[in-house]
Amino acid sequence: MNLDPTFLNNLSLVLSAFGGAFILALWVSLVIWVYRDIRNRSRDQLIQILATLLVALLNIPGALVYLVLRPPYTLEDEYQRTLEEEALLATIEDQLLCPGCERRVKDKWMLCPNCQTKLKKNCHECNALMELPWNICPYCGTPELGMRKESVSMDDVLRNLKPEEEPLSENSDNELDE
Ligand SMILES: [Zn+2]
Numbered sequence: 001m002n003l004d005p006t007f008l009n010n011l012s013l014v015l016s017a018f019g020g021a022f023i024l025a026l027w028v029s030l031v032i033w034v035y036r037d038i039r040n041r042s043r044d045q046l047i048q049i050l051a052t053l054l055v056a057l058l059n060i061p062g063a064l065v066y067l068v069l070r071p072p073y074t075l076e077d078e079y080q081r082t083l084e085e086e087a088l089l090a091t092i093e094d095q096l097l098c099p100g101c102e103r104r105v106k107d108k109w110m111l112c113p114n115c116q117t118k119l120k121k122n123c124h125e126c127n128a129l130m131e132l133p134w135n136i137c138p139y140c141g142t143p144e145l146g147m148r149k150e151s152v153s154m155d156d157v158l159r160n161l162k163p164e165e166e167p168l169s170e171n172s173d174n175e176l177d178e
């Protein structure tokens with residue numbers, strides 16, 4: 001059978017239309033992909049525009065150049081990395097050091113085994129370990145021996161003033177009152 005030349009014409013027209021549509025779709029989707037990708041990798045609007053323009057103008061070669069030059073980490077990766085670094089720093093800072101000799105000490109130790117610096121004290125009521133600056137036991141609520149209660153008035157304080165050494169910086173106040 002003879003092929004109608006107009007049919008051939010139409011066929012090539014349809015094929016080239018499909019081809020053109022395909023290339024256009026590829027072009028547009030590459031531009032969209034690069035725009036999304038660069039937005040995940042950089043907050044700099046200039047870089048976002050440049051990368052999108054590069055692919056919009058050069059298409060596949062532009063996309064190859066973009067793949068070579070794009071920032072290696074996404075913003076999400078960077079965020080995760082900072083989180084990990086912060087967690088690492090926190091664990092390092094969490095390790096307790098003896099204030100006397102700077103060696104590592106455990107949380108539950110009362111004394112530094114190396115230099116015998118006092119690290120913790122015991123509650124005289126429930127025997128729980130307390131930090132040295134604490135004036136009241138957080139476990140049973142007993143004030144430390146020799147500590148004034150908060151409700152004591154100024155007169156009582158003056159009456160009970162003894163030369164005995166009081167913990168913390170409140171000494172200086174008492175000395176001034178004398
Ligand atoms: Zn020590």
Ligand SMILES: [Zn+2]
Nearest residue numbers: 123126137140
């Ligand atoms: Zn206690």
